[in-house]
Amino acid sequence: MNHQENLTAYLQSFVNELVRNGIKNAVISPGSRSTPIALLMAEHSQMNVHVHVDERSAAFFALGMAKALKEPTVLVCTSGTAAANYFPAIVEAKISRIPLIVLTADRPHELRDVGAPQAIDQVNLYGNQVKWFMEMSPPDAAPEMLRYVKTVSSRAVASAMKEPKGPVHLNMPFREPLIPDFDHIEKYENESRHVEIINGTLTVADEYIKGLAQRLEGMRKGIIVCGEIDNENFSAAILDLAKELNFPILADPLSQLRSIDDPDNLIVDTYDVFLRNDAVKQALAPEVIIRFGSMPVSKPLTLYMKQSEALQIVVDGGAGFRDPNQLTAEMVYCDETLFCRKLAEYAKKNKHNDGKLWKDINEKTKQALSQVANISELSEAKLFHLLAELLPDNSVLFVGNSMPIRDLDTFFHKQRKNISIYANRGANGIDGTVSTALGVGAAKQQPLYLVLGDLTFFHDMNGLIAAKQYNVPITIILINNNGGGIFSFLPQAQHPKHFELLFGTPLDIHFEHIIRMYGGKYHAVEDWDHLKSLCASGEEFGIRLFEIKTNRDENLKEHRQIMTNVSQEIQHFLRDDKK
Amino acid sequence: MNHQENLTAYLQSFVNELVRNGIKNAVISPGSRSTPIALLMAEHSQMNVHVHVDERSAAFFALGMAKALKEPTVLVCTSGTAAANYFPAIVEAKISRIPLIVLTADRPHELRDVGAPQAIDQVNLYGNQVKWFMEMSPPDAAPEMLRYVKTVSSRAVASAMKEPKGPVHLNMPFREPLIPDFDHIEKYENESRHVEIINGTLTVADEYIKGLAQRLEGMRKGIIVCGEIDNENFSAAILDLAKELNFPILADPLSQLRSIDDPDNLIVDTYDVFLRNDAVKQALAPEVIIRFGSMPVSKPLTLYMKQSEALQIVVDGGAGFRDPNQLTAEMVYCDETLFCRKLAEYAKKNKHNDGKLWKDINEKTKQALSQVANISELSEAKLFHLLAELLPDNSVLFVGNSMPIRDLDTFFHKQRKNISIYANRGANGIDGTVSTALGVGAAKQQPLYLVLGDLTFFHDMNGLIAAKQYNVPITIILINNNGGGIFSFLPQAQHPKHFELLFGTPLDIHFEHIIRMYGGKYHAVEDWDHLKSLCASGEEFGIRLFEIKTNRDENLKEHRQIMTNVSQEIQHFLRDDKK
Structure with missing residues (x-):
């Protein structure tokens, strides 16, 4: 076979195998060295190709697609710094367990470390930030090499999807000329054998579950905590288990449990507010905490768990070690849905433990928080309080890090609309947010x-x-407080020297211009009625930006005021409840 | 000592030691974990602090400063994906040998790999892309720990500056609380011992240089090739050597040799054009090529060297291996200026080898290229031809990769103005260009x-x-051909299927908006007179953007036409010359 035939047969086998493994989306950035793989992907009828010039944004876009579809997106770029621009999204994908298949084109071996243009050291480029790396062979159409490339393709998918899911990286050296024979692609279809990889699921011995069920019977106060989690049928399984155990579920906004049908009123969603109160924490001290998913967003909840004497159990189907508090007594490496179902089967209804106080305080807090609706000025707190009303049913809400995700946790509660909530909550970066949202x-x-x-x-x-x-x-919905609002809540705010320079960091730019550049519509929100009417306008839209200008200092004051008021009301309730 | 005293004494020693080692500039991105080091840098009277919210741009800005100042810039960021955003600039710094000191704040050891917020694995984060990595101790004010932190500080500077220069990375774990005692900073000055690191210079035995001088005496045709190089006094030394040897210098635009005084007319600067012609290549076949610096931008020159039977000698004070052609017979690890001076000392004037034909063809090519001035429409070729006229004396010209740097090489020649030319020519990426230019x-x-x-x-x-x-x-000066113009010159342009999607990649956006967002002035260039008058307007300016709209297909045709015409003229000249 000649060079072009080797190139085409090898890469076509690779792409076909990706498709056979269910891969449907590729995000490609323009480049020369990646020409053969880019062309063959574009040519494949079952591969959706998205082209993105900025590789950093491209990778976050791919991350968003993978997040939403729960399947790997493929990334393709040329050699050089292009590949380095993927790094932030790869880091985020690794920690937040999102499957990605990163394909970087590279110079062939003889052009490495010899000053050839656009040649960097791409072997293990992403270090520990990917789950699996393979330096691939140069293209070769020998039967055993086609078998090899198909196997690598399948392994890449399986490896990305194996729990904990994450990014994998294949580095692909190509020699010139780089044009595959894509005009006669049917010639290169080969129906030879391939490997099917069946990813297993972690489970634990029934004895452990039985023993746990027995121990739980004797406990009067238990809670379940759910952070961000991606596990099929988990919502139903955890509700069943909670009902069986009579445990309330403290549901992080990213658990997706604040948008499900909850007939038994098991979901507690205002803990971020009421767990700031010492008396409440005391009254609600649990004997056991069973935790699922990532660490929750809420700092009060994290602190509450840190101060707790309870038996703490963490269930992790990805076999990580999500325990910054170092108080977990049992770390259970088991598929979460499986765990819930098994435990629900063995558990006996604990009638003493009905979680009533949790429900009452949650209800009371919600009432107290409704005061936020009365704020007349534009306010960050009220925005999140209103979101459930503003957004349509069956919509996607992507939330930025820093303050927005925290405010969402505090002010956005269980409601009847189906609103899927997403954020980049692996490494909590402020980067790549627009792209990830668009990918979703x-x-x-x-x-x-x-x-x-x-x-x-x-x-x-x-x-x-x-x-x-x-x-x-x-x-x-852009909350523009002209700088880093979160720092006003941190200790450095007490030290005005250098504060604005290093932390406040106002940009003083008017974002209307950028929206216009992309042909979008910009609206400066004047008041709440204006925002409501903007959100209600059901027009077909492209890019819309609603800018809400707020003030960092006033926002701090407002948050403190709300928390003080709510805390007082809960305190009154607790006193009355004890009487 | 308490926590705050340990933190302050340790970091203040570190910062002081950086300053003592001559470090003057830090580029800081806002974040919480990096608070102590950011505050102490801002507090230091001899440290210039630049704050940049986007860490990718921040790192390229730092790279630009380091490029221009020939000394390390410090980068400071918080933990998490912030650090990953530095990666593209770090990769570029490594290959282009630019010194950077990257300081990433990190969670302390007990908060790593346990699901703590904003905690990623930062140990060896940048892998092989940095020259030196140290995972630092938690802050500690014990005398031996202050000595340690000062030593690391000095070693970071020395390591970044040691040839080949490059980026180094220190990962710094900090525990809360993160506020140093910067109000009483004088308390923490300590005058204890420190280490002075004296970086050596590579030299080679006099015997080798003497032998080389003797061998060169017998050769009738020799040339010197200079790519991008950063070595003190190199320009003077190479001119002296070239004069002594009677060798012409083929000077890459990034060698800075196209802007120096060249009384003996040794600089050849149109080789990118005339080395496309086979007859010329034959006529100018050398017996020896002595090459300095990075590989030159010019592909015709690279090909010419690849096809040459000459003895090829590469001199590299950074002891790399810049030889993609694999034809180097002698790879000399010696400081370039030192090498030139030693060889000039031993070399005897070779009267047979006056490089006259090189000079004549260079002159002829320049004349032939002057036809470009007659192009009346806006054109990429003519823009670069005009640049020397448009730019003021003592200015900086930063050139983007892909087509602009190539067009500069082709159309921008030796001239009397002092114009320093910069580009990111390590990995040749299209990323970070605006920031690097601004850093310069x-x-x-x-x-x-x-x-x-x-x-x-x-x-x-x-x-x-x-x-x-x-x-x-x-x-x-924005050359807007709405997409990736270089691909029109590559083989994929012959395959229209998928071409615009994957390679043409038009963005269809109007850049006026972005310039207005930053309060700059936008001008759509109407014709050459307009551009000349814009450039001549000596007003105090902030951001100005002159947009020149061109067409990718016409640009391709124009380039081909110019090259055909010039080639014919040179061919005539050669024929006449032989007569």
């Missing part, structure tokens, strides 16, 4: 709302090009 | 001109914030 939006095909702060928006304005090019409608 | 501009304090294409500009529009915040004046 492109995959979900539901109305997409992105709520984020000005620095976060700034960091990934380039991501907007995908909204324009792939016609992904997006409504951006 | 901030350091050089000379009028800054950035010439780049639309995709390159798009990739780093965020970099513009530095121009606004640090008041770095910049004139951007």
Whole structure:
């Protein structure tokens, strides 16, 4: 076979095998060295190709698609710094357990470390931040090499999908000329054998579950804590288990449990507020905590668990070690849904433990928080309080890090609409947010709302090009407090010297321009009625940005005031309850 | 000592030692975990602190400063994906041998790999892309620990500056609380011992140089090739050597040799054009090639060297292996200036080898290229031909990768103005260009001109914030051919299927908006007179963007036409010359 035949047969086998393994989406950045793989992907009828010039945004876009579809997205770039731009999204994918298949084109071996243009050391480029790395062979159409490339393709998918899911990296050396024979692609189909990889599921011995069920019977106060989790049928399974145990579920906004049908009122969703109160924490001290998913967003909840004497059990189907408090007594490496079902089977209804006080305090807190609705000025707290009302049913809400995700946790509660909530909560970065949201939006095909702060928006304005090019409608609610609002809540705010320079960091830019550049519509929100009417306008839209200007100092004061008021009301309730 | 005293004494010793080692500039991105080091740097009277929200742009800005100042810039960021955003600039710094000191704040050891927020694995985060990595001790004010931290500080500077220069990475774990005692900083000055590290210089035995001088005497045709190089006094030393040997110097635009005084007319600067002609290549076949610096930009020159039977000698004070052609017979690890001076000392004037034909063809080519001045429409070729006229004396010209640097090589020749030329020519990426240019501009304090294409500009529009915040004046000449113009010159252009999707990649955006967002001035260039008058307007300026719209297909045709015409003229000249 000649060079072009080797190139084509090898890569076509690779791409076909990706497709056979269910891969449907590739995000490609333009480049020369990646030409053969890019062309063959574009040529494949079952591969959706998205092209993105900025590789950093491209990788976050791919991350968003993978997040929403729960299957790997493929990334393709040329050699050099292009590949380095994927790094932030890869780091995020690793920690947040999102499957990605990163394909970097490379110079062939003889052109490495000899000063050839656009040649960097790409072997193990991403170090520990990927789950699996393979330096691939140069293209070769020998039968055993086609078998090899198909096996690597299958292994890449299986490895990315094996719990804990995550990014894998294949580095692909190509020699010139780089054009495959894609005009006669049918010639290169080969029906030879392939390997089917069946990913297993972690389970634990029935004896452990039985023993746990028995121990739980004797406990009067138990709670379940759910952070962000991606496990099929988990919502139903955890509700069943909670009902059986009579344990309330403290549901993080990213657990998706604040948007499900909860007939038995098991979901507690205002703990971020009431667990700031010492008396409440005392009254609600549990004997056992069973925790699932990532660490929850809420700092009061984390502190509450840290101060607790309870038996703490963590269930992790990805076999990690999510325990910054170092208080976990039992770390259970078992598929979470499986665990819930098994335990529910063995558990006996604990009638003493009905979680009534949790429900009452949750209800009381919600009532107390309803005061937020009365704030007349534009306010960050009220925005999140109103979100459930503002957003349509069956929509996607993507939330920026730093303050927005925390405010969401505090002020956005269980409601009847089906609103899927997403964030980049692996490494909690403010980078790549616009792109990740658009990736989710492109995959979900539901109305997409992105709520984020000005620095976060700034960091990934380039991501907007995908909204324009792939016609992904997006409504951006921009909370513009001209700088890093979260720092006002941190100890450095007590030290005004250098504060604005290093932490406040106002950008003083007017974002209307960037929205216009992408052909979007910009609206400066005047008041709450204006925002409501903007959100209600059901027009077909492309990019819309609603800018809400707030003030960092006033926001701090407002948050403190709300917390003080609510805390007092809960305190009254507790006193009355004890009487 | 208490926690705050340990933190302050340790970090203050570190920062003081950086300053003692001559470090003057830090680029800091806002974050919480990096609070102590950021505050102490801001507090230090001899440290210039630049704050940049987007860490990717921040790192390229730092790279630009280091490029211009020839000394390390410090980068400081918080834990998490912030650090991953530095990666593209670090990769570029490694290959292009630019010194950087990267300081990443990290969670302390007990909060790693346990699901703590914003905690990623930062140990060896950048893998082989940095020269030196140290995982640092938690802050500690014991005398031996202060000595340790000062030593690491000195070693970081020395390691970054040791040839080949490059980036180093220190990962710094900090426990809360994170506020140093910067109000009583004088308390923490300590005058204890420190280590002075004296970086050596590579030299080779006199016998080798003497032998080489003897061998060169017998050779009739020799040339010197200079790529990008950063070595003190190199320009003078290479001119002396070339004069002694009677060798012409083929000077890459990044060698800075196209802007020096060249009384003996030794610099050849149109080789990128005339070395496309086979007859010329034959006529100019050398017996020896002595090469310095990076591989030159010019592909015709690279090919010419690849096809040459000459003895090829590469001199590299950084002891790398810049030889993609695999034809180097002698790889000399010696400081380049030292090598030139020693060889010039031993060399005897070779009267047979006056490089006259090189000079004549260079002159003829320049004449032939002057036809470019007659192009009336806006054209990429003519822009670079005109640049020397358009730019003021003592200015900085930063050039984008892909087509602009190639066009510069082809059309921008030796001239009398002092114009320093910069590009990111390590990995040849299109990323970070705006930021790197601004970093150079901030350091050089000379009028800054950035010439780049639309995709390159798009990739780093965020970099513009530095121009606004640090008041770095910049004139951007944007060549907007709405997509990736270079691909029209590559083989994939012959395959129209998928071409626009994967390679043409038009963005279809109007860049006026982004310039307005940063308070800059936008001008759509109408014709050459308009551009000349814009450039001539000597007003005090902030950000100015002159947009030149071109067409990719016509640009391809124009380039081909120019090359055909020039080639014919040179051919005639050669024929006449032989008669």
